[in-house]
Amino acid sequence: MIYKQLSYLPIIFQVDEGIVLGVDEYLRRNKLSFTNILVVSGKNYSNKIGALVADKNGWNRYTLEDNTFREVELLKTYVNRYNIDLLVGVGGGKVIDTVKRVGYLSNTNNLSIPTIISNDGLISPISVIKNELGKTESLPAMMPMGVIIDIDIIKESPVKFLQAAAGDVLANLSATNDWVLAFQQDRERMNDIAFHLSRSAVSSLINFDEIHLLSKSFLRLLVQGLVNSGIAMALSGTSRPCSGSEHQISHAIDFLEYGEGVLHGTQVGSISLFSLFLQNKVEAKQMKFARTVGIPLLFDGLIRNFSSRRFEEIIDKSREMRPGRYSILDMLTTNQVMEKYEEFRAFIKSNNF
Incomplete structure (x- = not known):
């Protein structure tokens, strides 16, 4: 039964x-x-x-x-x-x-x-x-x-898997920001419990005192964050609480086969930092968390033979990956996104992250 x-x-x-x-x-x-x-x-x-x-x-x-x-x-x-x-x-x-x-x-x-x-x-x-x-x-x-x-x-698992797990939870921030944008544009409805479960999963990690991938106390929190993310998706009936513009870009990289083969969580975690910058929501503690757990601050290093042309293809394709899913990418042209990436690069350098 x-x-x-x-x-x-x-x-x-x-x-x-x-x-x-x-x-x-x-x-x-x-x-x-x-x-x-x-x-x-x-x-x-x-x-x-x-x-x-x-x-x-x-x-x-x-x-x-x-x-x-x-x-x-x-x-x-x-x-x-x-x-x-x-x-x-x-x-x-x-x-x-x-x-x-x-x-x-x-x-x-x-x-x-x-x-x-x-x-x-x-x-x-x-x-x-x-x-x-x-x-x-x-x-x-x-x-x-x-x-x-x-x-x-x-x-005992390889550290790269733990890094990817942390990156996947980190992506909840930009994903939920995109969810709010979609709600404000009357494109989607909200589920408050799912929203807060997703946000709390990542905020508890970022604000934890002992951020270390091999710390058992941090691992417990990381596991709980992953589980809360899954519950958030179940409650909302969609992946929306944990998937936004960062996943759209990641799926485009995978579809075009431009990736360097890094784990999904690492890829979306890295891209989420740029999505947060696009959303004007990036904070120093988010960048420091990513650096501490080994998530690349710039995702162009995760793209094979990165070039402006490839970047343009990726952003164009990303809007097609989840039809009907509104995100910050719908508020900007491809050229604007590309210009913002160079601003993001300068932002990282000027702040010594």
Whole structure:
């Protein structure tokens, strides 16, 4: 059966050290009972963690190759054939997104145990899946009924993933500013709770006393920020609380294949600083936070063979990436955006950020 959730919000939310093997206890504590549980993981590190979880509880295991349409169909077929009633996704974004998508398509509960964090997709109602051409698509997904995050495991992941996670939360600032602009232009409605969840996720990080990616107290706050971002998207029924002009530009870079292959969160976090400048909302503490966690202050270094021509293409294409999504880019011409970028470069230099 499907357990009813308010707006499909998670029932289980655990963040602590050494808790990865406590899945069965958290299910019992919440009086959740399943008869056929499948642990889904990737091929590398997550496979080892998935094996520990499955072996401890006598659950079956399934290994994913990638987050493709084909893998989604294969897992969905398995779930339906063997009457799986709970999917436990153990891994990074590819595993979690595939499990959420299959949960949506097969009407099956799912629970997430991330082994890395790099973006706000942990519990969002959206899955990023590769189509037949290798291009990613953002598709509807079933939010996990729970998320269990073992800080000891997350802390061991490469620093670049933690940087990306911080960047993705940072992007909430420019995204919510764009949301306000759209609301003021009567283009969209607001959801106050979603708005404040998104803003509080990033403000708590920026104003934290001990900003250090390997600090367990900072990691707890970062995880909570990612989860709050996912809940904000679920409450609003859209990615709007966490996606604005910075994501439009990032999607354009990816679509044109001009990127240098950096993680999504790092890319949108870097671009968000420029979006904040366009919105006349940039502050010193935002720049200092980005520098401290390793987010590039200028995003042109993330573009392969950067040139004025490529920049122009990116800005033009960005307005096409999310039709109907109003942002600061709709208030400026492409030439104005390009001129503003040079002003932003000078702003960074003059303030010694």
